[in-house]
Amino acid sequence: MDAQDLDWIKVGHVKDLPEGRVKTVTARTTSICLSHFEGQWAAMDNHCPHQRGPLGEGSIEKGSDGKCWIRCPWHGWDFDPLTGTPPGGHEDSGQKLYPLRIDGDEIYIGLDPEPPHERTVTDVMAETMVNWGVKRVFGMVGHSNLGLADAIRRQVDKGALGYIGIRHEGAAAFAASAYGKLTGKPAACLTIAGPGATNLLTGLWDAKVDRSPVLALTGQVQTQVFGPGAFQDIDLKSAFEAVSKFSQPVLSTSNHAELMSLALKTALVERDVANLIFPDDVQTNPSSREAGKPEGRLGGTGITPSGEDLAKAVEMINAAKRPVIVLGYGAKDVRDKVVALAEKLGAPVLTTFKGKGLIPDTHPLAAGVLGRSGTPIASWFMNEADLIVSLGSSFANHTGIAPYKTIIQVDFERMQLGKFHLVTLPVWGEIGTFCEAIVDQVLKPADAPDQAGELVERWTIWRAEKDLRLSEDGGRGIHSAAVFKALSDLCPPDAIIPVDVGNNTYSFGRYFEPCGQRILMSGYLGSIGFSLPAALGAWSATQDFEEFRGRKVISISGDGGFGQYAMEFTTAVKYGMDITHILLNNSELGKISKEQRSGEWPVWETNLTNPSFAAFARLCGGHGHRVTDPAELKDAIADAIAHNGPSLVEIITDADLV
Template sequence: MDAQNLDWISVGKISDLPEGRVKTVTARTTSICLSHFDGQWAAMDNHCPHQGGPLGEGSIERGSDGKCWIRCPWHGWDFDPISGTPPGGHEDTGQKLYPLKIEAEEIFIGLEPEPERERTVSDVMAETMVNWGVKRVFGMVGHSNLGLAEALRNQVNKGALGYVGIRHEGAAAFAASAYGKLTGKPAACLTIAGPGATNLLTGLWDAKVDRAPVLALTGQVQTQVFGPGAFQDIDLKSAFEAVSRFSQPVLPSSNHAELMSLALKNALVERDVSNLIFPDDVQTIPSDAPARGPEGRLGRTDVSPAAADLEDAARMINEAKRPVIVLGYGAIEVREQIIAFAEKIGAPVMTTFKGKGLIPDTHQNAAGVLGRSGTPIASWFMNEADLIIALGSSFSNHTGIAPYKPIIQVDFERMQLGKFHAVTLPVWSELSAFCGSLMPKVGKAPGADDQIAENVERWQIWRDEKEMRLAEHRGQGIHSAALFKALTDVCPQDAVIPVDVGNNTYSFGRYFEPRGQRILMSGYLGSIGFALPAALGAWCATQDSDEFKGRKVISISGDGGFGQYAMEFTTAVKYGMNITHILLNNGELGKISKEQKAGEWPVWETSLTNPSFSAFARLCGGHGVRVTEADQLHDALSEAFAHKGPSLVEVMTDADLV
């Protein structure tokens, strides 16, 4: 082809390759052996015809006649860099040569224009994903998902998808889970067959038990070697059966757009995990089938309460002298309506730990978190209550809702009503419909106690107690109460805060006073290591969703949790994620030590050997600071929050002061 009709692709500068050397370069997707010898430059196919050895990793060898040869590093085959032929001139074993030119000390390789790419099964399914509203994929590209990865790459290039390449597939699943918890919309996670797929399982279980929509896209070996035990061949459908609501292999005869539509419908409607298994050979099958979307596939979700239930609920509320509301994570979309309802009936609002932050602690009705990670304010009102109104709560044993008191429980899922024990009045309804229908029918009962005034007193008692705890100091690290007091003072009010598991989380529940921040956690699975991968997912949500646009992401963990996925800090650096990670470093698995002591066990194998995590953050290319004194906290946190990119605040804490 005429040189003017070629695409000239830059592969580097002449200074990149000294005289007498060869190297591998890539022009578009073509791997090329570039050579520089005797003042000449040449480019040939990089794959040796013997066994595909990379010629660019070989060497320039000069024969006895002074002629130069490129020698393959695997088995020593030689090729003339000018003609591409081996010694003896056998053209059938020679190498393809590529036109080369140098302009302004930059090297260009001439390639024929790319033909229009043939549409594949993977393209149909990737386009269907986009049509259903999937905006983000977390994953790792590998040998058994390359066809699917190419289809995703095309959508990324069109601006229809965002992609984050992670360091461990478990982080991809946690990131997708956090994304689903925050937005209510599914993100996808991409892996290869075998170990790549199984690495997803912990994060997918987190999504499943916390009801977050997630789409898992797993590569698989070729269909012809299913079963007999090929490399990385495991029964993925069985492996994912328990964790997914929908799991199917993608076969040549599948209705591919329909299969992806069903997977996403299950993820959205059931708020669960869907898994599609892509055999390697099926991914690249040509297809001209149309993509699909959600039109005509999703109905309205309104569930109104029965009239009799409304009358019974109104009577119970209007007669109660000390009603309280337990606000669970399931109420997140209607929290403002519920707060208005609480104001009308004069009820304190306590949240489950998963629901922390759904009502700001500065609100006059807010009574803090109920349960093991909670405040004495909430437990006091629970003890004094004569009616509990549970909205969006699933009655976890960690929450501690008193089962012996009169309870009105409202949920749009009938199986959640009275799931663990009988309640006085189970109401099947969407929460907004319940509160909206009940508002005209209820008010504060005559002679009811002034619980709002009591709430002010209880908060003062608790804040005085926290101030006294700040005085505790054993010279072995900062009190976690001091950290979370400082965080309360300087944290942006609209921040998204993924938290981990352990004493750091219990302290966060007790001491941090939310002012409107959104909290994310591994609720029912309680998986250590959740926070940092969740921060990746949350940051992506701030890029993809108008609701969360521009919000600061602040993740919190102990040293044990951070160590699980520490290298994902480099992922945050790679993509310029504006994330701050607060790391409580006490040199041990403090919660486990505490449990061993409480059970009168000896403390055993809970100590940790740690590097300087702040130095690690700097080595990764982020901002890192180490805090050893409480009076350094405000400045360290503020500086980290102001940093435009990934930052880490390492706080040296006392394992016993939680």
């Protein structure tokens, strides 16, 4: 091709490369080894044909005959800079050379006009993701997922996908898990082979046990080196077998659109983890297949309980004088129907900890959280109840539903019914359908006590107790009750609140009074470090779904939890995320210290050495404020919430005042 027909791409300036040196440059997407020796300039393919070593990271070496050679930094293969040929004995005839010219002081490489993009296997699969409604990918681009990453990039450039580049793959999995918990839709997490993939596992287990749909896209080594122990080669299918409901390698012969469709259908229907493993060499294989679509692949989700079970439930409810409803996380999407049933009965609504906030504490029938992280109000009403109607609760030990009570349990998963002990009436059906079917048939007996009035009394007692605790001062920091009173007063009613684990979370469950906020947590896994990555996922949902648009994200953790993924604060800064993080810093793994003491163990190795997290937030480019005086709490939290971007309030707290 004549020089005038080439695309001349500027790759640098002559001062960038001294005499006797080589350098890697990129023209469009072509990696080139640029060399400067004996007053001459040359450009060749940057990849050594041996193992694709980067020649531009090598050196110019003179042979015994005085001739100059470019030497590969990996295994010492040599190439003539002007011809690309080796001195002899190599498997390849030589390297491709590129036309080069210097115009003034600027260096240009001549490339053939860019051909149209050839559709690849991963293009088909990325398009299938979009067709199935995937809107967000969290991940890290690396050497064994570059073809897949480029297919995702093309969808991002079209505006069909959003991408968040995280600092640790574990954060990607937690972000995707939180995104699924909030929206019910799967997000994807992208990693390389080996350690990148295994770093996902904790976050994926969180998604699995809390029934959050997630798609894991893991790079893999080339198929030709499977098994014998190549760099970063591990058996990913076995590694992901326990944590995923669906895990398959993507091979050249796979039906790629169908494979992605099955993965996403599994994530959605089973509310579980689906994993696809992408060998490096398969990712860029050409493909002419059409992308997959969900039409004709999904049915309705309503399950109507049997008429016999409905009739029995109505009979039991109408006979009860002190019924209570336990509202669990499994009923999150039909909470309005549950509340309507409670209002018909005048029945107090107790939530599980995972269900905190599904009914506002401002509602006349709200009794707060039941269990270890709960209120004495909820415990009192459970003890007094003559019937418990459990809707979407798994009967976890943390919640502590009394098994000896008369219980109606409704769940759309039959295995959850009476899973840990027998219940009086197990009802298989969708919770919203159950509530709609019985609400017009149930009634409050004329001689039933006024439980709504009792709730007013119990809330008055509990709030007075909380106010008394505000005066407690051990001289080591602020009482957590003061933190969550301030947050209760200032938190926007539509905020999304990811919480961590530890004493800070127990105090949140006990003291924070939700008035419409949506709360996310690592429920069954109880993983420390969840809240900040979850905030990344929640903020992404506010960009992807109209129903969450404009909602503030406020995450909460202790110093131990924040330290797990602290660098993800820079991710929030990079993408301009409107996230406020409330950090309770007691320089201790306080919950573990408490467990050691209660188990008659000596307190050992729970102390933490911390920097100023507020200063850290400012160094990262966000807003940071450190609070040591309770009088400063409200102003500091209000300023952080008002800040348009990532902000952090570090509150020095007393580990014993929880």
